[in-house]
Amino acid sequence: LPRDYPASVHPSYLTYASWATVHGTMGSAAGTLSIQALLVSAGVGAVEATPAAAALNWCLKDGAGQLATIASAYAVSHQFD
Numbered sequence: 001l002p003r004d005y006p007a008s009v010h011p012s013y014l015t016y017a018s019w020a021t022v023h024g025t026m027g028s029a030a031g032t033l034s035i036q037a038l039l040v041s042a043g044v045g046a047v048e049a050t051p052a053a054a055a056l057n058w059c060l061k062d063g064a065g066q067l068a069t070i071a072s073a074y075a076v077s078h079q080f081d
Contacts, residue, residue, distance in 0.1 A: 002008050038061060039045075042054040 002013075006014070038057060039054060042057040043050075044054045
């Protein structure tokens, strides 16, 4: 919490901080579940699956995420100047 809490913050800070914590927790859980689903769909854990297929899918997912991040930053960065 910030120094001199609660006198140093707006009365709604605790509500904000609580929801930010929930958001972070749920985001981490969603990320973990999506990675698990990706790996299962790639066949990780199956005898007939190849590690190369899992690695390729992982790289494609990360690459798409990086491209989306760059595109989003490009689209809104002019608003911060």
